[in-house]
Amino acid sequence: MTLTITGLDDVSALLARLPEGDEAAAAAWAAREPRLTKPAGSLGRLEDLSGWLSTWQGRHPPRLDAPYARIFAGNHGVAALGVSAFPPEVTVQMVANFQHGGAAINQLCRTFGIALDVVSLDLDRPTADFTQGPALTEAEFASAFQAGIDAVPEGADLLVLGEMGIGNTTPAAALACALYGGEASEWTGRGTGVEGGALARKIEVVAAGVARHRGLPPLEILRALGGRELVALAGATVAARLRRVPVLLDGYVVTAAVAPLQAARPGALDHCRVAHVSAEPGHRRLLAALGADPLLDLGLRLGEGSGAALAVGLLRGAIACHTGMATFDEAGVSDKG
Secondary structure, eight states: OOOOOOSHHHHHHHHHTOOOOOHHHHHHHHHHGGGBSSOTTTTTHHHHHHHHHHHHHTOSSOOOSOEEEEEEEOOOGGGGGTOSSSOTHHHHHHHHHHHTTOSHHHHHHHHHTOEEEEEEOOTTSOOOOTTTSOSSOHHHHHHHHHHHHHTSOTTOSEEEEEEEOTTTHHHHHHHHHHHHOSOHHHHOOOTTTOOTHHHHHHHHHHHHHHHHHTTSOHHHHHHHHOOHHHHHHHHHHHHHHHTTOOEEEOSHHHHHHHHHHHHHSTTTTTTEEEOBOOSSHHHHHHHHHHTOOOSBOSOOOOOTTHHHHHHHHHHHHHHHHHHHSOBHHHHTOOOOO
16 A cells, blocks of 8 residues: 655545444454453453454454564654753764664563554754754644654554654643643643743743644644654554554553644544553543543653563463463353353
8 A cells, every 4th residue: 555645635535534443353253252261351452452452453362473663763844942851963863773773662572562663853953943943844744744654564463663863852732731731831841851940941841832832733744843843753553544453552652643644634643552651640631532441551751662662461361361262162261251
């Protein structure tokens, strides 16, 4: 499937033709699940996860033969305004760390059998300062969205999404605030560890960006307040839907990056699950706005796809139980009368 993006209109056209889940696969899952040797619902959300995988992989039983993680990296003009505890050059340094296998995401992908790739997006060219104008031109938006589309490999049966970008909890907070309202302080957290006057400055930056761009359509909000890695995350999410690949979203930044898709086209994130709720306070608020229930709540705030990779273990457990357990008939166990 070849998808080419030249501007926002192309993205809107893709959103208008998103496929729904596979009803036959969902029905096959629903026929087997109640017959397994356990009380109905006793495995809680593990049951739902195996059904979700079947529905969006379009097959029963579901499998995880080819899970892929894609980590998108970008730099932000607002980082120069003192919104992060680390300088922008750390983005480049961390990408090198990913490539040499030294980051948390490398260990988690290795543990859970996930193929990892990192996509760097013009790290030497930060986005514009969104307090002064749009972060990205339409051409830059299209290029980043295309990079996200192109990063989804053929044959994937699960996509794990993460990010790296110094300062990117600032555009995440700005996106969430612009989409769902409220005060900038309600959406803005410590990120890499800012506090005191630096945190106050970060809140001011978020508020200024939202004030400048509030009221735009959702995709324009993503262009105006997002960054290249956030736009690429949205592109990968759309491509996965069109290719019937279920998606695990990481923390606050990833969720904020794809929230404009849901705002532009309700149901656009039905093929996604949020892997965990971040320690960033705005993430829990954003999940409530999206009606999303995270799989894990471990106080994580690292980013780089770490929570989403960890949640692959839950999916493997869900598949093992649904496919490996005997039915009541097979085991000779009496069902409830």
